[in-house]
Amino acid sequence: MNAKTPSRLLLASIGLACASSALAGQSLEQIRYALYKDPGANVSADLRALADRGDLASKLLLGDVLANSDGASRPEIIGLYKEAFADGRGQVPALASLARLLDRTPSLQNSQREWMAQALTRYPATLDPRNASTTLEVFLVYPQLVSTEQAAQLLALYQQSCLLNCRPELYQAVLAERQGDRAGAERWYQQAVRVDVRAIDRYYRFLGDDQDRAFPAFARSLEALRPTLAVEIVHRIGSLLDSINSVQRAEQEADRYERQASAMGPARVQPDAAQLAADKQRSDALDLARGEAHRWRDNAVERGFVPAMVSKANYMISNPTEHNAEETQALIDQVRAREATRAKALQASFYMVNNWLTLDPDKARALIDELLANRYPDAELLLAEYYSKGVADQPDQDQALAIFQAQARAGSTAAWYRMATLHAYGRAICHDPVKAYTYAQVALALGENGARSLVKRLEKTLKKDDIARALAARNDLLKEATL
Incomplete structure (x- = not known):
């Protein structure tokens, strides 16, 4: 045998390995x-x-x-x-x-x-800290599947053995709540909010009927700590405060609509001076609350947190009369320096704003096509918005709805919410508040918290029979949907 053969075989095998790796x-x-x-x-x-x-x-x-x-x-x-x-x-x-x-x-x-x-x-849940924390994570979602005795045992093991990134506060809060100790649960939830972003929404739900008053008050108590809190916690608090504010504004607008309807009816009941003063006081309080929410978000933006930057850019694009193209473009450029693909999606939305001179249907469509080619998750939703807004021509709501429906069937929670808003307020389409309420309820059930304000607004105007019909349709859709 040739002595060089093993070397050649070795080189060949290395080459094949490299090719396979590539x-x-x-x-x-x-x-x-x-x-x-x-x-x-x-x-x-x-x-x-x-x-x-x-x-x-x-x-x-x-x-x-x-x-x-x-x-x-x-x-x-x-x-x-x-x-x-x-x-x-x-x-x-x-x-x-x-x-x-x-x-x-x-x-x-x-x-x-x-x-x-x-x-x-x-x-074996008690084998090591990894297994113990896994069971505790399940306990957060299914507290009935883990006894309080076992949860307490695992929590003690977790606290004894955890060395890095130890966050027992949320487990403590859920355990105390499960044990019926609401005072203890509230103390733990308030501590958990400072270290675990998931505790924010859980504490909000824990507050029950008083949540929309109590949580903003609690958030104010944290303002001095804001610079020291993790940026994702700062962003989530701001997002929740903004959601609460949107719901409260929706309720105010619905109340105003009811009064306007009464003023136009046979009785023609006009608001008196006291009512007008109360409305102004309520509007001023909501403006202050929105400012508080935005200060939380802006702190996260200043710290370079991309989700907060994207949220602010989307807000500016959605409210073009309150902001200008220059400051919005500057923020998109900051996003581009960190996450180029998300910036490209924002840029496409930017070019679809009718109120700004930067409106450019061709550039918007070119960016959307690039995102589609790269299978960007929200690219189809952007294309639907392109048709819905009539960026290049007249709104084509049939085409937009077809895309939204396909995305909803594929599992997009945002698509359900977009369909809801389209049926509620869309241009060049017959508004259908019952269908809008149905889709908004589906979106909310799937975790799209932004749908809360639309649900609240529609609940004020829909008849009870229409709401019941919409909820029945929601249940059917949730059974059929690809979740």
Whole structure:
């Protein structure tokens, strides 16, 4: 045998290995690093390649990536998490990721309850801190599946063994609430809000009927701490305050509409001076509250938090009479320096603003086509907005609705809300408040909190029979929808 043959075989095998590596795309560690550099990086294709080869860690990460995008299929994400969990023999933290997904989409919780109950029996919860925290994550969503005794035991284990990023406050709050200790639960929730962004909405729900008054008051008590709070917490507090403000404005507008209807009716009841003064006082208070919400958001913007920057840019684009093109473009440029693809989506929306001289249908459509080609999750929604607004010509609501409906069937919660607003206020379409209320309720059930203000506004004007009919239709749609 030629002595050089092994060397040649070795070189050939190295070449094949390199070729295979190149064809395979990025490794899991390379993907993680790409996401570290850019949380919005498009890594789904590489992760799918690894997941298709059976890599459970890649399935878990792919599920996490898809769970943070609006247009992804919920059944696919749930399937990835279950496959990664592998009946307790694989990635146990996949169960925690699934619990967090279900926490954000309450409409899915009942259908997954039995599977989650079985999953809890497939691994030893007390084996290590990872398993203990996984069970505690499930406890947050399904407190009935974990006894208070077991939750207390796991919480003690978690606190004894956790070394980094330890956040027991939210677990303590839910445990106290489950034990019937509301005073203790409130103390823990208020502490949890300072360290865990998920505690914000949970505390808001815990406050019950008084939530829209009590939470803003609590937020004011945190204003001095705002610079020291994690930026995602600052942003979420601002977003929730803005949502509360939108709901309260919707209620005020509905009340005003009812009075206007009474003034035009047979009785012709006109508001007196006291009523007008009360309206002004209410409007002034709402303006102050909106300013508070925006100060929270702006703090997150100043700290370079991209979701806050995107939120502010979208607000400016949606309110072109209150802002100008120059300051909006400057903010989009800041986003571009951090996440180019999200900036491209904002730029497309920017070019669709009719009130500004920067209106440019051709540039908007070119950017949307680029985003579609790159499979950007919200690209189809942007295309629907392009048709709905009549950027290039007249509004084409049939085309817009067809896209929104397809996206809603594919799992987009935002598409349901967009259809609701279109049926409520859209141009060049016969308004259908019952259908708008139906779609808004679907969006709300799927976790689209922005739909709350539209629901409140429509509830003030719809008849009880129409609301009942809409809720029945909502239930049917939730059963049929691809969630």
